[in-house]
Amino acid sequence: MPRRRPSTDRLLGDERGSAALEFIVGGVILLVPIVYLIVTLGIIQSHALGVEAASRHVARAVASAESVQDADARASAVLDSLVREYEIDADTLAVDVSCVGRPAECPGAGETVRVTVVASVPLPLVPPVLGLDEATRVGVESSSVQKVSRYWRDG
Template identity: 45%
Template sequence: MPRSRRWTDRAGERGSASIELLTIGMLLTVPLVYLVLAMAQLQGAALATEGAARQAARMIATADSHVDALASADAAIVVALADLGLTASAVDVACDPVPTDCTARGGTVRVVVEVVVPLPLVPPVLDLDVGLAVPMSASSAQPVSELRP
């Protein structure tokens, strides 16, 4: 049986498929890896922000005085965001029904924490990092017990 000429005509292109695969693979892999890094950074920041708001609301609801409550909430927020190297850009504490005392029996404490998450691997060059961060916020509400001492 005679051999087909179809395979012998392309002898000059031997090995080009591996170069094409490597080139296309790199062009697709680099953005995919960056997307995974960015999404992991954003997910971690979302979890840290939500945890900071929840812990701050719990600390306020269980504190003995209003001043101690706010100090404990600030400490809880700093600890919750410190693992990712984030700082809260804004913290809003609202207390119902008495806005001046978050530890009033039967009230509700609402905490909103906002952070700005920088995208990974983006160096701050010439102050061009203005649009290279993602703002996130999380809120939590916690009732204050009627039976507290």
């Protein structure tokens, strides 16, 4: 076994101050991505809950309305409220109202109405360089169905 010089042994055995450096480096390398992931998942979950609530409540508003004008007014009020509450970007929100089974008039008395709401969630801290902010959006979608009131009127 080759013999080492005393100065090398002293340097190899001296670990003063290395724990703080390891904690800082390890904390930055591990903690920052975990915090970013938690924040991102929280934002996506919030939008998913908002889209689900929007589809459910719009379907209920349309199904319990008495006419097309009443349904439009109720659906608009519900959407405006939920967009504000869940901080959803209204420009990325798409709402589709259709009826199950192809009835002649949609919605109509006794029919089943399906409401699908789609939105996209921007990821935090993504710069708007070269369209990265648009390319890194996460889509969320929800559908709900409700039976239309039998008291529905056509006009």
